[in-house]
Amino acid sequence: xxxxxxISVGVSMLKPGDDTDSLIERADACLYAAKRGGRNRVVCxxxxxxxxxxxxxxx
Numbered sequence: 001x002x003x004x005x006x007i008s009v010g011v012s013m014l015k016p017g018d019d020t021d022s023l024i025e026r027a028d029a030c031l032y033a034a035k036r037g038g039r040n041r042v043v044c045x046x047x048x049x050x051x052x053x054x055x056x057x058x059x
Contacts, residue, residue, distance in 0.1 A: 006039035
């Protein structure tokens with residue numbers, strides 16, 4: 001018996017000049033933003049949860 005199952009998803013969009021690593025890196029960052037936001041969430045790089053997180057980072 002599995003019990004309660006939840007899912008968190010991170011979505012990124014292929015942009016001109018992207019390579020596989022940059023696309024997956026953004027999807028991964030969205031995934032962790034979804035996990036921090038709670039269970040059963042999908043976060044896209046256009047969502048406020050992801051945008052606020054990336055603005056707070058220093059390059």
